[in-house]
Amino acid sequence: MLDKERAATLAEEYGLPFFLAMLLDIRGFHTQGQIEGLLGRGGLADPFQMRDMDKAVERIRQAVEGFERIAVYGDYDCDGVTATAMLYSYLQVMGADVSYYIPQREGEGYGMNRGAVEALHSRGVRLIITVDNGISSIEEVRLAGELGMDVVVTDHHRPHGQLPQAVAVVDPHRADEESPFRDLCGAGVVLKLLIALEDGDAQQVVSEYGDLAALGTIGDVVPLLGENRAIVQAGLELLRQGGRPGVAALLKKCGGRGDTATSLAFSAIPCINATGRMGTPERAVRLLTCEDDETAQALAEEIVQDNKRRREVEGEIAAQAMTAIEADPSLQHDRILVVQGVGWHHGVVGIVAARVTERYGKPCFVISLDREEARGSGRSVEGFSLFEAVSHCSPLLRRFGGHPMAAGVTLDQDKVPAFREMLNAYARAACPDMPAQAIRLDCRLRPQALSAQLPKDLGALEPFGNGNPQPLFGLMGMELREVQPVGGGSHLRLAVARDGCLLRCMRFGVRPEDFPFAPGDRIDLAVTLEAGVFRGEERLEITARDVRPSGLEQEACIRGLRLYGQLCRGEPLGQEGRQALVPSRDQLAALYRLLAARKGRRAGLRGLLLELGGTEGFGLGRLLVCLDILQERKLICCEHRGEVLYAQVLPTEEKVDIFASPVYKRLG
DSSP states (O other): OOOHHHHHHHHHHHTOOHHHHHHHHHTTOOSHHHHHHHHSOOOOOOGGGSTTHHHHHHHHHHHHHTTOEEEEEOOSSHHHHHHHHHHHHHHHHTTOEEEEEOOOTTTTOSSOOHHHHHHHHHTTOOEEEEESOOTTOHHHHHHHHHTTOEEEEEOOSOOOSSOOOOSEEEOTTOTTOOOSOOOOOHHHHHHHHHHHHTTTOHHHHHHHHHHHHHHHHHHTTOOOSHHHHHHHHHHHHHHHHOOOHHHHHHHHHHTOOSSSHHHHHTTHHHHHHHHHHHSOTHHHHHHHHOOOHHHHHHHHHHHHHHHHHHHHHHHHHHHHHHHHHHHOHHHHTSSSEEEEEETOOTTTHHHHHHHHHHHHSSOEEEEEEETTEEEEEEEOOTTOOHHHHHHHTGGGEEEEEEETTEEEEEEEGGGHHHHHHHHHHHHHHHOSSOOOOOOOOSEEOOGGGOOTHHHHHTGGGOSOBTTBOOOOEEEEEEEEEEEEEETTTTEEEEEEEETTEEEEEEETTOOGGGOOOOTTOEEEEEEEEEEEEETTEEEEEEEEEEEEETTOOHHHHHHHHHHHHHHHHTOOOHHHHHHHHOOOHHHHHHHHHHHHHHTTOOEEHHHHHHHTTHHHHTOHHHHHHHHHHHHHTTSEEEEEETTEEEEEEOOOOSOOOGGGOHHHHHHO
């Protein structure tokens, strides 16, 4: 809750713009330590506080001095690629006999595998150093030892319980870890390793590798607080100065900027990830470690084209996944959505899962079927641990891993139905009311108060990311004036107005047919603000992160959806739940007349609800029941696409007994 007097005191004491002081107060930063921790420049703790760091340093130095053949075993995402590039480059400079190995997502999957370990042994490797993986590779580390190779594990993923029998296991999530900061990504762990190898000279190491560590940290979406914040701040300074040919070339080719975490998250980082999703990830390591501009430009062009192809494939699979969900009511109403397809590209199923989760507001697994194997990736909603849910299903799985918000699985094809059933049984027992996707506004703003100065005043909060999100503001009760497709119809430019003030904003990633509003509607927008330059002049750039109809009580909508889901799944509702869903004849007639008047035009479900009297007079769950009854009695034909409804009144000459509907009888 904002305390304006306290915010004014903060502004005066610390010499801050009042808007920034107000935001700090809203986010709970009141004490000197809190404010200086966020706005100041923190450092990195002693790397030797991490368990086994001394053992890792000793074994690596021994290998370098003895000119033993070393392999850096990485991963194919941005975190793994940057971590690999950092350690490989450092060991090269140290004069080591070093190579790197990045497994192929399609053929090998995540982490160490038996074939790779045997291949490295055949090349004479004596020491394997894992980066961004290895904590779960119990059997593979054992095999390496049997073949006469030592392994140093550096990772940041959570152990499954047993640690691999490696020379050293450096992972901030070890149960016995005592270091003060545990939210490092794989590249952050490697940065600490390099500092330890340099006897604690953090300044020198960060000046050489901070840019790559920042890319990995932003790319892995770890909290940008504490040491991660220090890493990204230092890395952004290096990126603004340029210098590393590969990163500079990539930013130029993809049209990105290296000045903020947000810009990198939407430009260079998706391109780096695309090499692992669509092609050979070792090209990304080559790009990040190359020394000449010509090679960098050629590699950057290849990688940007990979990302373009990734977007195309992702769009195709997302469309197929959503069509499958909307064609199967039993699937659509599960607590956790599990959707599958033959031959879906393994490299994009995780991104598709994120899109499905965003659309339906539920955890989701997208699974690709290939021969007898099924491989999938899942995304969750805040407040529900997908990793715990997957761990519960471990008897069905060949492999699994992840964290609360995302997980990956490999299983036999014939076990997918049982996996879906077990996941949902766990969700019902552990979390009867699945958390709804939440949009947390920092505050509401009057449209007249917006200016290009506001985001500049908030610049001290950069870098933004997980744990320190970009400020999100509410523009409430705006009239939608115009909806203009841009970017080939992939995005929208909206014109909204209130109290004589007209604003234009972008709604990215939403096509016109998926936008449930029309000019004249009253809407609430959750927006971010950025300062841009157009034709040499500063201007305010507004991005709408979410749009909802004005005047609806959202908690009531969520309760209605939950009750409707219980009805569709055949779960007990109780007397109160049934009363909240059962419609009257007048309500059914009102909806029928409204749909007839709309003549098949698309509508937003919540917009229809407003026209019918809102959450108190009708309720979202009751609206969905009414649609089911009318369709069941062949009075309408309707199709849901997320929040968008297409409904057409059907001609009928016979009198229809609306209350003979099986849906209505179930509620009776």
